Amino acid sequence: MKAAQITHYKQEMPVITDVEIPTIKSTDVLVKIVAASINPIDLKTKDGGLKMLLKYKMPLTLGSDFSGVIVQIGSEVTDYKIGDAVYGRVEKNRIGTFAEYIATSANVVAPLPKNLTFEEAASIPLVGLTSYQALRDIMNIQPGEKVLIQAGSGGIGTIAIQIAKMLGAYVATTTSKENFELVKSLGADLAIDYKTEDFMQILSDYDYVFDTQGGKILENAFKIIKPDGKVVSISGLPNERFADDYRDSDGKKLPLWKKYAFKFVTKNLTKLEHESKAEYYFLFMRPDREQLRTLTTLLEDGTLHPVIDRIIPFENIDQAFEYSKSGRAKGKIILKMTSEFDEK
Ligand SMILES: NC(=O)c1ccc[n+]([C@@H]2O[C@H](COP(=O)([O-])OP(=O)(O)OC[C@H]3O[C@@H](n4cnc5c(N)ncnc54)[C@H](OP(=O)(O)O)[C@@H]3O)[C@@H](O)[C@H]2O)c1
Structure with a gap:
């Protein structure tokens, strides 16, 4: 699969590379990612700014937020099935959503809000x-x-x-x-x-x-x-x-x-x-499935609305990083990974 990786801290830009599709643990799901959002933490992680709190091995695939479709489930996962549309913020020690697939604990995902597109959902977690x-x-x-x-x-x-x-x-x-x-x-x-x-x-x-x-x-x-x-x-x-x-x-x-x-x-x-x-x-935020479900309810009942500045194709990730670095985003910057599920 394609993944946007760095091989060392302070690398100018992540590079889209061919890597193995990750394997899942028994409590994981494998998600085909449709959209991911850029957060300033991606730039800080790239530049090594979080080393006091998070240790990563290189090469490192960046990215924390995602929306997508489950393509494989671990043997202990009971509340999801293949084909479910989901979104989430992955565990901090298992980042890597700027990629075609992510293996992540089923405990950090929630069903996609019914009234949102994949791009809108990826803006939230x-x-x-x-x-x-x-x-x-x-x-x-x-x-x-x-x-x-x-x-x-x-x-x-x-x-x-x-x-x-x-x-x-x-x-x-x-x-x-x-x-x-x-x-x-x-x-x-x-x-x-x-x-x-x-x-x-x-x-x-x-x-x-x-x-x-x-x-x-x-x-x-x-x-x-x-x-x-x-x-x-x-x-x-x-x-x-x-x-x-x-x-x-x-x-x-x-x-x-x-x-x-x-x-x-x-x-x-x-x-x-x-x-x-x-x-x-x-505050250093943490993934939380129950809170994500609360946010889902608030999105579905119209209390919360996603605010998206722009959607950028994955292959132009450099542009997305440059724009985030400018500090001028109005709402969220979204990376679109695939058009395969556009009819949702
Ligand atoms: N600790 C954690 O768990 C955690 C979690 C999430 C985010 N963060 C951090 O929180 C910060 C904000 O994240 P973000 O996603 O909101 O960033 P962002 O989307 O890149 O913020 C861009 C916005 O900031 C405004 N802005 C820039 N300088 C400003 C200033 N001096 N006063 C008021 N507004 C200003 C800009 O408005 P103008 O264009 O009008 O200047 C722009 O709309 C980042 O440093 C991020 O790393 C930390």
Whole structure:
């Protein structure tokens, strides 16, 4: 099969190569992939930016999200059959959805939402689960509470706004002016043009900030947060709290030296936490089949809508990576792997 692989970190671009179709374990399904979505984590993985949390062997096929059709099932899999249309976010230690087939645990897949195309479905798992875990699991947003979602026009932001509105929040978001219509159509109550306005001058007493940017933008979140509020970042640095809670895909804790390393590099964030009396959380999303099924229900009942910027054929994966790297995506970038199931 064809797969987009890297042979070393910081490789310019993944290269489409002929490799063996993966073999499945008894608890796996083999999926013929119809569509996959690009996430900034693919670029970070390519550049070795996640080495502290994830160890990969080379050559490595990139890609985390997929939709497709089951072509083989493991002997212990009882809830799927060959021919089922499914979608999911694969386990972090078994990535590789930029390929014609993926072998993945049946535990991370869910049936394709009935009202979505394969391309629409592939846009959801990673950003949908991340946003759900931030806004519901960590923040536990209650109706009427105020949340700032940074970069409301991105892959994360477009779905996070919709989930925050579903939970009843008042939603402020940053983006550039040309994306105001988009973020407002998704439910944002207040849009702030980050190029000409400063969210710190406009917002105060926020219950939560969902930070997608890290760095100084993350530090500034502590200027608008209420005492007892929560700043949840998916792009900042992992802290000691994260290290204490983290388990890898095999259930193992992080070694102590990493906990101390995270504690050291987040000294400033810890100071900001104390000064603002708020809490800082770093989130590293995890695949979760039950939550994916919840998202399926929300997609099928029209609460959530996929937002797709563009669909790019697999053979032009370089273009997809370049566009993601530009940081200008409005919603999701989709890779189309095959037209074989287009009539669905
Ligand atoms: N830790 C985790 O588990 C996890 C999970 C998912 C994602 N992430 C991370 O979250 C980040 C966001 O992911 P994504 O998929 O949303 O990225 P994305 O789709 O590439 O984001 C692009 C969007 O960001 C907006 N943007 C860029 N700079 C901005 C700024 N300074 N202020 C406000 N908006 C800005 C752009 O709007 P304009 O064109 O108007 O500038 C564009 O619409 C990435 O770093 C990703 O790696 C982490």
